[in-house]
Amino acid sequence: MxxxxxxxxxxxxxxxxxxxxxxxxxxxxxxxxxxxxxxxxxxxxxxxxxxxxxxxxxxxxxxxxxxxxxxxxxxxxxxxKPSSQAIKTGGDRRLEKALLTKANAANAKHQIIESKADFDQALQTLALPLILKSALEGYDGKGQWRLKDLSQADDIWADIEAFFQGSKSSVKQAVIAEQMVPFDREVSLVGMRDVNGNTKVYPLTENHHTDGVLTVSVALNDNEALQTQAQQIFDSIANALGYVGVLAIEFFQVGDQLLVNEIAPRVHNSGHWTQQGADTCQFENHIRAVCGLPLGSGELVRPTAMINILGEDSIPNAILDIPSVSLHWYGKTKRAGRKMGHINLSATTNQALFERLEKVAMLLPEQAFSDIQQYARSLAANT
Amino acid sequence: MxxxxxxxxxxxxxxxxxxxxxxxxxxxxxxxxxxxxxxxxxxxxxxxxxxxxxxxxxxxxxxxxxxxxxxxxxxxxxxxKPSSQAIKTGGDRRLEKALLTKANAANAKHQIIESKADFDQALQTLALPLILKSALEGYDGKGQWRLKDLSQADDIWADIEAFFQGSKSSVKQAVIAEQMVPFDREVSLVGMRDVNGNTKVYPLTENHHTDGVLTVSVALNDNEALQTQAQQIFDSIANALGYVGVLAIEFFQVGDQLLVNEIAPRVHNSGHWTQQGADTCQFENHIRAVCGLPLGSGELVRPTAMINILGEDSIPNAILDIPSVSLHWYGKTKRAGRKMGHINLSATTNQALFERLEKVAMLLPEQAFSDIQQYARSLAANT
Structure with a gap:
């Protein structure tokens, strides 16, 4: 095939x-x-x-x-597979928000902005602070604004107008204004739906970001209620799309509630740990799904985490001397901030996993990995 | 690299x-x-x-x-890496037997036969039945004889003489006569040695053969004494060779004792289960060793077994619907008896593994897999 x-x-x-x-x-x-x-x-x-x-x-x-x-x-x-509609929905926040409404999936209060009138209305109906994101992919690092105070409104609107005018997309650009969610943490669910509509999911992961980019994901196996809530949202969204393949949903967790942040109609960085921590990894399950094969189980085999390697093309070999560590390079040329590879690591208990995560992080060069080191230390200290 | x-x-x-x-x-x-x-x-x-x-x-x-x-x-x-001497030792039973002597590794009583006088002496000094194997690789399915009764001696010697004369090898051919070992079962150990002489091993596997070809391997995690014995033999042999890389040792188990049957200076079919059942699989560990990287752990992650697929280029998709099953095709053209791929399967306990093994085996076409089905049934019934 x-x-x-x-x-x-x-x-x-x-x-x-x-x-x-x-x-x-x-x-x-x-x-x-x-x-x-x-x-x-x-x-x-x-x-x-x-x-x-x-x-x-x-x-x-x-x-x-x-x-x-x-x-x-x-x-x-x-x-x-999946359909072009599903792929476009992942690439256009307007379609994404419409999908969340259709699937009855809780998410931040928001408004779509295509004109000054929309912008003014957003300022009236939404509570500050706002985060404003381009509906389509941003370009040259542009396309995201934080509005904390009404005094910023004129400058930000001028910037958005210029952004609209600079867009080279064949589809009309827009911006989504969202109320900032005071979340406790960011988690995500990676799951898959086969051609017959059967779904399976992996455990939720807790995601840590550095300068807005995912750097650590830890598979969670200790909150059944949250997992059930996430799986129900996954099923609603995947069924609403008639989806086939792996689909990732990023959430804000606020107390016991999950609010959808965004969806990705594809395998996802927060699912890379499945290469070592699950029966069948997300990459194989996506291929199985789109080829009409049965889905493999998403069950957690053992506590597992992932560390992203950003902008570095080598790490100390001593990392490989730690048991249950596996290294995945992408064969790419080094460039600042670029996703170059990732490290998966497993252990028999969460406590042992966090200690191992700290050990691995402390072997990485401090200059590039200091934020990850701090996060790993906090995980190890809090268990 | x-x-x-x-x-x-x-x-x-x-x-x-x-x-x-x-x-x-x-x-x-x-x-x-x-x-x-x-x-x-x-x-x-x-x-x-x-x-x-x-x-x-x-x-x-x-x-x-x-x-x-x-x-x-x-x-x-x-x-x-490993040295040509180590590779040749795996391909010449004379060198292999000399190595076992040097490493003080117990093996079947035997004699090297290069002439009629050697053959006659073997008949006098070894107890029947004998198994006679060509020292170098056989050809056209030739190169192995079983001598149960002295009345067969003349015919077998005539056959061996013809075999010597037909050999196209640049190295002088020979035959090793061995006393047949009344073994309880066949097991093997896959291990690795790095460039600094550090060794690690995977758990022993129990190996089942069909018509002389490996068809099932089951990783064993229930006999510490046997594992220690195997590891000591591994260390002796690997150190005697100054070995670098993955090395497999096949044993006859007789009661509590392991007798070396043969060694393979390479990754080995009885280690394919490590792709799902170990932290770092044998393929990665061989590459790590020969590239001078630290070895990954050989610890068993969970009970795991492997089924070889011989001479078939498709199996029912329903196999993939069973949790913790993973399929490995080799991309080869179908030919009778050819190793086409293998199936790895895992479970949380030995009992669950044997039941899953039986379930997988019973889904395979009976014509090609009847012997495996019978073995799987016996494992599931005996636990």
Whole structure:
């Protein structure tokens, strides 16, 4: 069986690695160069998108910001899973909010802003502080604002107007204004739905971010009620989309309640720990789902966590000397802040896991990993 | 880092898959076509052995029957690990028996036969029944005899003489006569030794054979004394060879004693279960060892077993619906009896594992898997 993945980054690479043992051949469409490549060997090219569609029995995606004409062409072949609608929903906060309403999934109070009138209304109806995010992907690091005080309103509106004018997207840009949620922590659920509508989920993970980028995920196995709540939201959303494949939902946890922050219609960074901590990892389960195979279990095999490696292309070999540690590089060229790889680690108890996490973090170079070190120390100290 | 593997079969393929997350690039030397290939994409060729040696930082092997001139050329580059002597020892029962003597490892009483006089002496000094095996690899299914009664001696000697004359090996052929061991069961130990001489081992596995070919391995975690005995033998042998990499030792268990049957200087079929049942699988640990990285732990994560798929290129998808089951195809063309893939399965207890093993076996087509079904039933019934 042949699978074409739209996008040729580390997620396509890990799906390809997970597919080889199933005798499933994966090629990836690089949206930059507009060529089909082998995600394990970028020196090899297999032609253009048409050639990729021809090659594939099934087409899927590793990210949601894919141009709509590419999605349309893939959907017309009858091979695209999940649907272009599901992929677009992950790439457009307007569609995402509409989905959450349809699925009756709690989320932050918000308003869509496409004009000055919308902006003014948001200031009247929502409580400050607000976070404003571009509906479509931002560009050049732009597309996100925090409005804490009404005195900022004029400057921010001027900035948003300029942002709208600079947009090169073929789809009209917008901004979503959301009331800031005073959350206790950020958690996420990665789950999957097969072609027959069966769903399975992995345990919730607690996610730690550094400068807005995910740096640590820890699989949680100690809160059944929260897990049940998350799974119900997952089922509502996945069923509302008629989804096929792995889908991730990021939540704000406020007390005992989960508010959806955003969804990702694909394998997700907060699910990388499943390579060591679950029966069947998210990469294999996405491929199983889109190929019409039965889903593997999402059960936690043992407490497991993940550390992202950002902007570094080597770490001390001593890390590998710690038991139950496994290293995953993406084969990418070093660039500041770039996701270069991740470290998975497991242990027999949560306490042992947090101690191991601290041990691994303290072996990493302080300059690049100080925030992770601090978080790991706090986890180990609080158990 | 770049690794060249001598041999381009499923073991090289699985080492390549295990190497990608370490940013280690693996190419394989196909001894048949005498070309260097990508073990994950056989359509790609990278020239001859010289090109492969040039490419590699480290050279290793996936099997022991490699022509001595190839080994010599690789060893001359200073990159070969383990040594050519270790690889040759796995491919020549004379060297293997000398090693066992040097390492003081118990094994069957035996005699090397290179002439009629040796043969006659074996008949006088060893107790019948005997098993006679060619020292080097047999060919065309030849090279093994069972001598139960002296009346067979003349016919068998005639056959051995013809076998010697038909040998195309550049090394002089011989036969090893061994007293048959009345063993209780066959077990094996897979372990690894790093460049500094540190060793780690996986748990012993119980091995079941069908028509002389391994079909099921079950990791054993219930006999500490036997495990200690096996580890001591492993250390003696690996140290005697100055070994680097993964090394497998097959044993006959007779009561509480382990007699070495044979060694394999490489990753081994009875270690395939480590992909799901151990912290770090044998493929990654071999690559870590030969690349000078620290060894990963060999601890059992949970009870795990493996079923070989011989001569079949598809199995029912329902197998994938059973939790903790993972399927590993080798991407090979179907041929009767050929090792096409394997199934790993895990569970939380031995009892649950044996029940799951039976369940998986009973879903496999009876015609090809009846012996495995019978063995699985007996394991499930006896616990």
């Amino acid at each position: 042949n699978v074409l993945i739209l996008g040729a980054g580390q997620l396509a690479r890990m799906m390809s690695l997970a597919s080889k043992p199933l005798n499933i051949t994966v090629r990836a469409y690089d949206v930059g160069s507009k060529t089909v490549v082998d995600p394990l060997n970028s020196a090899i090219s297999y032609g253009d998108l048409n050639a990729g569609i021809e090659f594939a029995d099934t087409i899927t995606a590793e990210f949601e910001h894919i141009s709509h004409d590419v999605l349309a062409q893939c959907e017309a072949s009858g091979k695209l | 770049n690794v060249l593997i001598l041999g381009a079969g499923q073991l090289a393929r699985m080492m390549s898959l295990a190497s990608k997350p370490l940013n280690i690039t693996v190419r394989a030397y196909d001894v048949g076509s005498k070309t260097v290939v990508d073990p994950l994409n056989s359509a790609i060729s990278y020239g001859d052995l010289n090109a492969g040696i040039e490419f590699a930082d480290t050279i290793t092997a996936e099997f022991e029957h490699i022509s001595h001139d190839v080994l010599a050329q690789c060893e001359a580059s200073g990159k070969l």
